[in-house]
Amino acid sequence: MKGMLHINGSQLHIFLRGDERLLDTLRDLGFTEVKEGCREGACGSCLILLDGILVNSCQVLAASAVGREITTVKGLGTYHQPHPIQEAFVETGAVQCGFCTPGMVLATFALLKNHPRPTEEQIRHALDGNLCRCTGYIKIIEAVKLAAERMAQDA
Amino acid sequence: VVDAVADVEWYFPNELADVPDILSREGVIPHSGGTGILWGNMTRIRGLMDVSHLDLKSFRKKDDEIVLGAALSYSEAAEALVKPDHPLVQSLKSAATEPLRNRISLGGSISMFPYWSDLMGPLLALDARLSLVGGAKGECSLTDYIEIRKLRQNTLITSIHWSDTPWQCSYYRHTRTPTDRPAFSLTVLLQKTSKRVETARLVVVGCKGRYRKLTEVEQILQGAELPQDPSSLLDKATERLELEIPARMGFSAEYLKACVIIELRRALEAALESNTGRVS
Numbered sequence: 001m002k003g004m005l006h007i008n009g010s011q012l013h014i015f016l017r018g019d020e021r022l023l024d025t026l027r028d029l030g031f032t033e034v035k036e037g038c039r040e041g042a043c044g045s046c047l048i049l050l051d052g053i054l055v056n057s058c059q060v061l062a063a064s065a066v067g068r069e070i071t072t073v074k075g076l077g078t079y080h081q082p083h084p085i086q087e088a089f090v091e092t093g094a095v096q097c098g099f100c101t102p103g104m105v106l107a108t109f110a111l112l113k114n115h116p117r118p119t120e121e122q123i124r125h126a127l128d129g130n131l132c133r134c135t136g137y138i139k140i141i142e143a144v145k146l147a148a149e150r151m152a153q154d155a
Numbered sequence: 156v157v158d159a160v161a162d163v164e165w166y167f168p169n170e171l172a173d174v175p176d177i178l179s180r181e182g183v184i185p186h187s188g189g190t191g192i193l194w195g196n197m198t199r200i201r202g203l204m205d206v207s208h209l210d211l212k213s214f215r216k217k218d219d220e221i222v223l224g225a226a227l228s229y230s231e232a233a234e235a236l237v238k239p240d241h242p243l244v245q246s247l248k249s250a251a252t253e254p255l256r257n258r259i260s261l262g263g264s265i266s267m268f269p270y271w272s273d274l275m276g277p278l279l280a281l282d283a284r285l286s287l288v289g290g291a292k293g294e295c296s297l298t299d300y301i302e303i304r305k306l307r308q309n310t311l312i313t314s315i316h317w318s319d320t321p322w323q324c325s326y327y328r329h330t331r332t333p334t335d336r337p338a339f340s341l342t343v344l345l346q347k348t349s350k351r352v353e354t355a356r357l358v359v360v361g362c363k364g365r366y367r368k369l370t371e372v373e374q375i376l377q378g379a380e381l382p383q384d385p386s387s388l389l390d391k392a393t394e395r396l397e398l399e400i401p402a403r404m405g406f407s408a409e410y411l412k413a414c415v416i417i418e419l420r421r422a423l424e425a426a427l428e429s430n431t432g433r434v435s
Binding site: 001017018019021041042044047053054055056059060061063064107110125126127128129 | 162163164165186188189190192193197200202203205207248251252253254255257258333334
């Protein structure tokens, strides 16, 4: 089927197979910041925002995303103009191998949109779909707290 | 499996009136969140009917009934219900993970009903009813929907509703880690006066036959006077329990049954002793 995908503000007309997962579509289109991990919706490496809602792109059939707004981590900030969440992750040492980081950053973004001053319990609940095999999560939680503080100040 | 199948056709109806015709086509099933479809075997699927353009995300209170649109995700439904102690909210918030809770829909979850379902225990205990269109239309009880195959064929669930009665309640899921699928889940709903238990509804999901309403225990509890020490009542209630749970996730069948009894006692003890327990 033909369809238009809105990705990070750009519009792309593409052909899709009816059984194609959004993760594969995005990576084939060059959005390799969307990482392929478990393909089971368990690890959070492939997280994106679909109409602003955090979802596992490996658990979304691409055809159901036609006409909807897709945001990957590159839609939040760039190398030269990073998002405060991305800065907080770097500053607190919440990035080691970096494979889980795009998903962590997007999960943090989705959390802070609804809860600008989250409790530690809310942070843990919001990031329960993200696995990290390096950091042990302590630094990641610190990064979320720092980002929340900075974003609240900016607001 | 998904990558090996022939192409799947998609349908995007805007009106409920178009649904029966689409679902009558061979191999066409409804698609809401799609997570269950991706977990299953897609080789028999010829078409998917996306329900996102239908008005199936509503939440309303009608008289003393709560009505939830079947396309609501777990997160949306939990947010709409507001009450944090409602058994359904407890189950929806503890199921899967945040991004999956944002995607899994109520209707899809009911139609798939895996043994690890967090949703079904509370809905069965609440005696939920479903509105349907397609192969079957009108209303039916959730129990009938599960038991009668014909009600599920070529059918779309449009809403889920139940009576908004206050309950003393608890929800327990048995897992190794919080994001595990539960080996079993237990829902306990109780209504009592200062003197006796009025109504009890107890449901285990994950046992043989996927779920069981523990009517033998409910019968002992209903009408029972509230004792100073509930131990003897709980002994009597749990002695009667007839339940088979298959061994799974590294747990033996005997161990899981013992866990059900322990958790059932804990839940009932809290509900019987507390005047300030969870009331939703």
